[in-house]
Amino acid sequence: MERTTTLSARRLASMLDASEDGTGPAYRRLADRIRSAVMDGRIPTGTRLPSERALAEATGLSRTTTTRAYEALRSTGLARTRHGSGTVVHVPLGAAGSTSMLGRPSRPDGVALTAAAAEAPDGFASLVERAMRSLPAVLATDGYLPDGLPILRERLAARFTAQGVPTDPDQIVVTTGAQSALSLLVAVLVRPGDRVVVEGCGYPHAFDMLSRAGARLLPLPVGDDPWPVDDLARVAPSAQLAMLVPDFHNPTGSLMGSPARRAVARTLAASGVTTIVDETLRDLAIGDLEMPEPYAHHDPNAIVVGSAAKSLWGGLRIGWIRAPRSLVSKLVQERMVRDLGTAALDQLVVATALEHGEIVPAGRREDLRARRDALAEAVGRHLPDWRLNRPEGGLSLWATLPVAASSSLTVAAQDEGLTLTPGPRFFPTLPALGERHLRLPFVLPPEQVDDAVGRLARAWQRVVSGQPQGAHDPDTVDLIA
Amino acid sequence: MERTTTLSARRLASMLDASEDGTGPAYRRLADRIRSAVMDGRIPTGTRLPSERALAEATGLSRTTTTRAYEALRSTGLARTRHGSGTVVHVPLGAAGSTSMLGRPSRPDGVALTAAAAEAPDGFASLVERAMRSLPAVLATDGYLPDGLPILRERLAARFTAQGVPTDPDQIVVTTGAQSALSLLVAVLVRPGDRVVVEGCGYPHAFDMLSRAGARLLPLPVGDDPWPVDDLARVAPSAQLAMLVPDFHNPTGSLMGSPARRAVARTLAASGVTTIVDETLRDLAIGDLEMPEPYAHHDPNAIVVGSAAKSLWGGLRIGWIRAPRSLVSKLVQERMVRDLGTAALDQLVVATALEHGEIVPAGRREDLRARRDALAEAVGRHLPDWRLNRPEGGLSLWATLPVAASSSLTVAAQDEGLTLTPGPRFFPTLPALGERHLRLPFVLPPEQVDDAVGRLARAWQRVVSGQPQGAHDPDTVDLIA
Numbered sequence: 001m002e003r004t005t006t007l008s009a010r011r012l013a014s015m016l017d018a019s020e021d022g023t024g025p026a027y028r029r030l031a032d033r034i035r036s037a038v039m040d041g042r043i044p045t046g047t048r049l050p051s052e053r054a055l056a057e058a059t060g061l062s063r064t065t066t067t068r069a070y071e072a073l074r075s076t077g078l079a080r081t082r083h084g085s086g087t088v089v090h091v092p093l094g095a096a097g098s099t100s101m102l103g104r105p106s107r108p109d110g111v112a113l114t115a116a117a118a119e120a121p122d123g124f125a126s127l128v129e130r131a132m133r134s135l136p137a138v139l140a141t142d143g144y145l146p147d148g149l150p151i152l153r154e155r156l157a158a159r160f161t162a163q164g165v166p167t168d169p170d171q172i173v174v175t176t177g178a179q180s181a182l183s184l185l186v187a188v189l190v191r192p193g194d195r196v197v198v199e200g201c202g203y204p205h206a207f208d209m210l211s212r213a214g215a216r217l218l219p220l221p222v223g224d225d226p227w228p229v230d231d232l233a234r235v236a237p238s239a240q241l242a243m244l245v246p247d248f249h250n251p252t253g254s255l256m257g258s259p260a261r262r263a264v265a266r267t268l269a270a271s272g273v274t275t276i277v278d279e280t281l282r283d284l285a286i287g288d289l290e291m292p293e294p295y296a297h298h299d300p301n302a303i304v305v306g307s308a309a310k311s312l313w314g315g316l317r318i319g320w321i322r323a324p325r326s327l328v329s330k331l332v333q334e335r336m337v338r339d340l341g342t343a344a345l346d347q348l349v350v351a352t353a354l355e356h357g358e359i360v361p362a363g364r365r366e367d368l369r370a371r372r373d374a375l376a377e378a379v380g381r382h383l384p385d386w387r388l389n390r391p392e393g394g395l396s397l398w399a400t401l402p403v404a405a406s407s408s409l410t411v412a413a414q415d416e417g418l419t420l421t422p423g424p425r426f427f428p429t430l431p432a433l434g435e436r437h438l439r440l441p442f443v444l445p446p447e448q449v450d451d452a453v454g455r456l457a458r459a460w461q462r463v464v465s466g467q468p469q470g471a472h473d474p475d476t477v478d479l480i481a
Numbered sequence: 482m483e484r485t486t487t488l489s490a491r492r493l494a495s496m497l498d499a500s501e502d503g504t505g506p507a508y509r510r511l512a513d514r515i516r517s518a519v520m521d522g523r524i525p526t527g528t529r530l531p532s533e534r535a536l537a538e539a540t541g542l543s544r545t546t547t548t549r550a551y552e553a554l555r556s557t558g559l560a561r562t563r564h565g566s567g568t569v570v571h572v573p574l575g576a577a578g579s580t581s582m583l584g585r586p587s588r589p590d591g592v593a594l595t596a597a598a599a600e601a602p603d604g605f606a607s608l609v610e611r612a613m614r615s616l617p618a619v620l621a622t623d624g625y626l627p628d629g630l631p632i633l634r635e636r637l638a639a640r641f642t643a644q645g646v647p648t649d650p651d652q653i654v655v656t657t658g659a660q661s662a663l664s665l666l667v668a669v670l671v672r673p674g675d676r677v678v679v680e681g682c683g684y685p686h687a688f689d690m691l692s693r694a695g696a697r698l699l700p701l702p703v704g705d706d707p708w709p710v711d712d713l714a715r716v717a718p719s720a721q722l723a724m725l726v727p728d729f730h731n732p733t734g735s736l737m738g739s740p741a742r743r744a745v746a747r748t749l750a751a752s753g754v755t756t757i758v759d760e761t762l763r764d765l766a767i768g769d770l771e772m773p774e775p776y777a778h779h780d781p782n783a784i785v786v787g788s789a790a791k792s793l794w795g796g797l798r799i800g801w802i803r804a805p806r807s808l809v810s811k812l813v814q815e816r817m818v819r820d821l822g823t824a825a826l827d828q829l830v831v832a833t834a835l836e837h838g839e840i841v842p843a844g845r846r847e848d849l850r851a852r853r854d855a856l857a858e859a860v861g862r863h864l865p866d867w868r869l870n871r872p873e874g875g876l877s878l879w880a881t882l883p884v885a886a887s888s889s890l891t892v893a894a895q896d897e898g899l900t901l902t903p904g905p906r907f908f909p910t911l912p913a914l915g916e917r918h919l920r921l922p923f924v925l926p927p928e929q930v931d932d933a934v935g936r937l938a939r940a941w942q943r944v945v946s947g948q949p950q951g952a953h954d955p956d957t958v959d960l961i962a
Contacts, residue, residue, distance in 0.1 A: 046811055090807075117623035124620055128613060128826070132606075139605055142598035142924070143796020176657050176798070180820045209818040315624020315825030317657070326571075330527055337690040339661040343824040344796030345609070443623070 006086075007043060009050035009058035015042055015431070016059070024466075026061060027068035034069065035078060036407035036422055038089055042431070049079065049087045110417040111444070111452045116250070116395035117314040118371075118443035121364045124313055131345075131352035138344050146332050146340060148174025148320070149347040155354040156306075156320055162357060165296040165304070171322055173331050174342050178280045178307035178319035182206055182243075184338070185276055185303060185321065186213045188330050189241060197235055197242035197273065198428065199226045201437075203250045206243060206278070207428040215241075219429050226254050229263045236271035244275060246295045247282035251426050251439040252398045253391025258292040265298035275302045280319075283311040283360050286369045287392030296322070303327070308350045310395060311359045317343060318350045372397070374446035375453070382457035396441040401460075404435035408463045409456075416455035487567075488524060490531035490539035496524070496912070497540070505947075507542060508549035515550065516559060517888035517903055519570055530560065530568045591898040592925070592933045597731070597876035598795040599852075599924035602845045605794055612826075612833035619825050627813050627821060629655025629801070630828040636835040637787075637801055643838060646777040646785070652803055654812050655823050659761045659788035659800035663687055663724075665819070666757055666784060666802065667694045669811050670722060678716055678723035678754065679909065680707045682918075684731045687724060687759070688909040696722075700910050707735050710744045717752035725756060727776045728763035732907050732920040733879045734872025739773040746779035756783045761800075764792040764841050767850045768873030777803070784808070789831045791876060792840045798824060799831045853878065855927035856934070863938035877922040885916035889944045890937075897936035 016033040024032075037043045050058070052066040059066070070087050073079035080090045138149070147153070153169040160167035175181040190196070192214025198207065200222035210217060218235045221228060226249050236242075244264070246256035256264070268275050277295045285291050296302040304322040321331060335341070353359050375397060376388055387400040401409070406423035413420050423434035444452055461467075497514040505513075518524045531539070533547040540547070551568050554560035561571045619630070628634070634650040641648035656662040671677065673695025679688065681703035691698060699716045702709060707730050717723075725745070727737035737745065749756050758776045766772050777783040785803040802812060816822070834840050856878060857869055868881040882890070887904035894901050904915035925933055942948075 044811075044814055046807075115623055115625055117625060119622060120620035120624065125613075125616055128616065132609060132613070135606055135609065138796060139601035139794070141600060141796075142596055143601065143790075143794050144596055144598060145796070176661075176820045176824075179818070180657075183819050205817050205821075212818060309624075313620070313624050315619060315622075315626070317820060317822065317824040326527075330525075333525055336686050337660070337693065338664050339657045339798060339820070340686075341798065343657075343798040343827045345826045345830070346824045349826070 005044070005046070006048040007050060009054035012037075012043075012050055012055060013058040027065045028072060030059075030061065030065060030069035031072040032408065032411050034073060036411055038078060042424070043089055047089045048085065049089065051086060110419065111448070111455065112419040113441055113443075113452065113456075114419050114421045115314070116439070116441040116443065117309070118368075118395075120313040120315065121361045121367065123361050123363075127353055127361070128349055131349040134348055134352065135345070138348065143344050144341050145174070145344060145347065146335065147328065148172060148342065149344065149351060152347045152351040152354070155351055155357075156322075159354065159357055160294075160296075160304070160322055163294050163297075165294050165300070165322070167322055168325075170325055171328060173321045173323065173328055174347060175319040175321060175335075176339050176342050177309055177317040178278065178305050179205060180317075180339065181305045181307075181319040181321045182276070182278070183209055184331050184334050185305070185323075186210060186215075187334050188327065189274065189276075190215050194241060195235075195239045197232065197239045197244075197268075199245065199249060200430075201226075201251065201426045201434065202245060202428070203278075204425045204428075210243070211428075217428055222427070222430070222433055225260075226252060227256055227260055227264055229260070229267055232264060233267050236267055236273050239271065239273050242268050242273050242275045243278070244295070245278045245281070247279050247291075248284060248391055248394030250281060250394065251396055251437075253389050253394045253396065255289070255392060256292070256295070261292060261295050261298050265295065265302070269299060275299060276305060277302050278305045280305065280307040280310050281394040282306070284365070284368065284395060285393040286365045286372065289392045308346075308353070308359060311364075312350070312353060312361070316346045316349060318346045368395070368442065370446055371444065371449075372442040374449045375440060375442040375444070378449045378453035379440065379456075382453045383460060395443060396439050399438045399440055401436050401438060403464060404432070405463050406435045406438050409438065409459055412459035412462045413456060416459050418452060418455040418459065420456075486525075486527075487529040488531060490535035493518075493524075493531055493536060494539040508546045509553060511540075511542060511546060511550035512553040513889065513892050515554060517892055519559060524570055528570045529566065530570065532567060591900065592929070592936065593900040594922055594924075594933065594937075595900050595902045596795070597920070597922040597924065598790070599849075599876075601794040601796065602842045602848070604842050604844075608834055608842070609830055612830040615829055615833065616826070619829065624825050625822050626655070626825060626828065627816065628809065629653060629823065630825065630832060633828045633832040633835070636832055636838075637803075640835065640838055641775075641777075641785070641803055644775050644778075646775050646781070646803070648803055649806075651806055652809060654802045654804065654809055654816075655828060656800040656802060656816075657820050657823050658790055658798040659759065659786050660686060661798075661820065662786045662788075662800040662802045663757070663759070664690055665812050665815055666786070666804075667691060667696075668815050669808065670755065670757075671696050675722060676716075676720045678713065678720045678725075678749075680726065680730060681911075682707075682732065682907045682915065683726060683909070684759075685906045685909075691724070692909075698909055703908070703911070703914055706741075707733060708737055708741055708745055710741070710748055713745060714748050717748055717754050720752065720754050723749050723754050723756045724759070725776070726759045726762070728760050728772075729765060729872055729875030731762060731875065732877055732918075734870050734875045734877065736770070736873060737773065737776070742773060742776050742779050746776065746783070750780060756780060757786060758783050759786045761786065761788040761791050762875040763787070765846070765849065765876060766874040767846045767853065770873045789827075789834070789840060792845075793831070793834060793842070797827045797830060799827050849876070849923065851927055852925065852930075853923040855930045856921060856923040856925070859930045859934035860921065860937075863934045864941060876924060877920050880919045880921055882917050882919060884945060885913070886944050887916045887919050890919065890940055893940035893943050894937060897940050899933060899936040899940065901937075 015037050052070055056063045056066045079087050081087050152174055153172040156172050157167040157169040186209050190213040194215050195218050196210055196215045197218045200219040218239055221231050248255055296304050307319040308316050379388055385402045389398045410420045410422040423437035424431035427434040496518050533551055534544060537544045537547045560568050562568050633655055634653040637653050638648040638650040667690050671694040675696050676699050677691055677696045678699045681700040699720055702712050729736055777785050788800040789797050860867060860869055866883045870879045891901045891903040902920060904918035905912035908915040
């Protein structure tokens with residue numbers, strides 16, 4: 001029945017070690033750390049916390065401290081005591097509903113920098129209008145499209161082929177967004193105990209999915225190069241699968257160069273590792289660089305995942321998989337117990353967008369470049385001791401903080417009406433490393449950037465100066481799950 | 482890595498027992514039976530068949546018979562021999578792609594009676610047009626709607642409330658169709674070994690999903706009443722969950738009466754069983770009956786699943802869950818590793834359709850009634866010894882055949898260019914019972930019905946007269962996965 005998992009005191013204590021905030025009374029610091037872990041999804045709602053005594057033993061804190069910390073969590077609505085069954089984390093959803101990664105601000109003047117996703121680009125409404133002209137032919141069918149709308153599969157295949165990756169429409173499965181594509185692939189390809197090479201930091205929901213399927217993650221070392229070939233050669237022989245994001249890697253924005261693509265593909269092929277390549281951000285090259293060839297150019301057996309949600313708009317739940325033919329029917333069969341197929345209207349919109357082979361609307365890259373530059377400029381001005389990358393594509397900046405306090409910053413930012421995703425969420429096996437980082441999606445229009453970064457700077461100031469953080473705003477927490 | 486499951490000889494033999502066709506050479510009968518099991522999804526593509534010798538031992542057939550049967554499967558492209566790893570079922574997808582339940586005919590003149598789904602109703606295009614007027618407000622957001630578009634959640638909640646099931650918008654999660662709703666619920670609620678009460682026959686993909694989650698099915702006995710309360714009272718104490726379809730039960734079309742609703746709800750509540758009610762077909766009452774109150778009227782804790790795919794159009798991947806608030810945030814969290822949210826355009830269309838509370842377009846019920854009556858009339862004329870129900874709602878007739886030969890009929894029908902779903906697919910634990918049944922969706926326009934039923938009657942004639950079935954058409958098989 002309804003799952004209530006119990007968190008052991010030792011496990012909770014190890015999660016908290018990752019945070020390093022050090023201001024205010026001990027009970028509040030403890031409560032804040034637990035709150036961070038709940039907010040970033042490491043502790044799911046419904047989880048039973050260890051007893052106050054067990055937590056005191058595991059952390060070395062006094063019983064009074066753990067008891068008061070739990071009281072503080074309860075008083076802000078983040079935990080409930082169930083008679084006879086301890087303290088259970090409870091995160092109510094607000095009317096606008098949201099989750100950690102897709103957190104919405106609850107204050108009317110709030111700002112979210114959680115999802116790397118902006119409003120729809122100019123011209124989107126007229127794209128929809130054009131697409132709807134093709135509606136009648138689809139309406140004459142029952143609308144179920146388990147592998148995808150034929151014209152969309154054709155156009156996607158033609159685009160792959162034009163990019164140097166020969167692809168037949170039969171090799172394409174249209175999915176309900178890239179997340180659903182990854183989820184289908186994991187269901188079909190991963191068996192418990194399989195070892196999967198991943199970047200040392202990356203997209204949390206992909207890691208979560210792999211872990212739930214029972215995979216063992218083999219993260220590459222974290223450093224300036226997300227794909228160190230020597231380390232890859234060391235882990236590849238024990239891996240069955242690799243899941244990589246070579247094009248504007250999320251969250252760091254790194255782009256795998258052409259020689260690295262060749263070397264990585266050769267290394268993985270030598271060990272017979274099946275590779276899933278997530279190209280969700282590939283279309284969003286906004287710099288003046290020349291894009292390297294797609295990864296699959298070096299490994300024709302690579303399974304490629306793409307999406308229209310980033311290039312066009314997140315409200316379109318359209319992703320796709322390019323896979324060897326032998327895998328396609330298995331994927332389609334797997335989705336019969338999941339979603340039966342992908343929305344026909346959305347598929348028409350993306351097929352129409354691809355009419356001339358280019359999915360990104362005119363002007364969108366320039367717009368994103370302006371947003372990136374405005375955000376980078378404001379962060380440089382308000383927070384001069386932060387180090388920022390300057391990615392040539394994708395949707396977010398990657399900040400390195402001078403102090404390891406990303407989770408505390410996330411808590412403090414809430415009081416400023418600013419919702420963030422704490423750095424540790426991007427580090428599957430070593431969350432502590434994430435305390436030095438923050439992902440900053442450059443999705444706000446330039447005129448809103450200064451206000452948002454001002455809030456960020458105020459929150460940071462409070463964290464580093466050790467000021468007690470303001471009273472928790474229950475309305476804000478309401479919107480995080 | 483890529484899953485290849487091996488089917489044991491004993492298991493394959495037990496699947497084949499369910500078929501009772503008895504004409505033509507033994508090897509072809511064996512091949513046809515295996516083909517049926519592949520076609521209806523009981524043997525998934527990629528499955529390794531037992532060796533010819535093991536199958537001969539398990540079935541009592543000669544080695545020559547099993548060898549020739551496998552050859553026949555290979556020659557029609559339904560199986561492949563992999564060097565050193567035996568015979569593997571392989572079902573290529575055609576360009577139009579499809580699966581057993583959503584099978585498409587491959588011949589240009591072909592007809593499918595697999596999905597209980599028709600073309601979009603009159604007025605659908607103008608509904609879309611009206612909905613798109615509300616697009617700008619949604620386009621101003623990032624489009625991610627993890628729990629659903631607020632206006633749609635409000636209208637669904639108001640509709641539940643108006644039907645006697647008080648519901649707050651916070652209790653609604655909009656999903657990517659009803660299948661995705663069930664899939665989310667199973668992921669959150671079912672643990673391996675949980676016992677789940679289900680109807681003795683029902684929707685195959687729901688059973689498949691429960692089985693994959695490790696649930697143990699407790700099917701109610703099959704009979705004229707799908708919900709025998711005495712039997713329910715017997716199994717309920719050992720169950721954690723029940724999954725029921727009280728409104729035009731799929732596939733039988735049965736409607737649970739008001740007193741039965743009360744009795745079933747009371748019985749399940751007495752044992753503390755959580756109940757999932759699938760109301761996907763509830764809106765499609767096409768008879769003159771007065772609809773009983775919704776099941777949840779008797780059990781306010783019931784989790785209700787609904788969908789727009791049947792009432793409106795299958796191309797809209799919109800379903801929903803009404804759940805206790807405590808469950809909503811868990812469901813939203815679970816979908817973070819699945820699809821992140823549901824298509825915004827589709828949600829706008831359904832919200833617009835619900836503007837006045839009624840989701841089914843004017844004229845659709847009359848249209849479906851005409852289709853039902855035309856199909857029933859034609860079956861009565863062409864196949865007078867078949868017994869048909871005459872459901873007061875839903876989308877399909879349920880036929881009882883005078884001879885247990887549903888799987889053979891499905892094979893024979895292929896040669897007539899008619900795609901069917903064999904009866905055993907609807908019987909999770911006793912497929913043999915399904916050989917006496919066939920689901921006939923009344924989705925064809927009346928003018929196409931006579932041709933389709935003519936094909937059905939010719940196929941049936943060949944089955945009962947023991948005529949050898951015509952050569953297998955590889956094009957037809959191409960389209961079944």
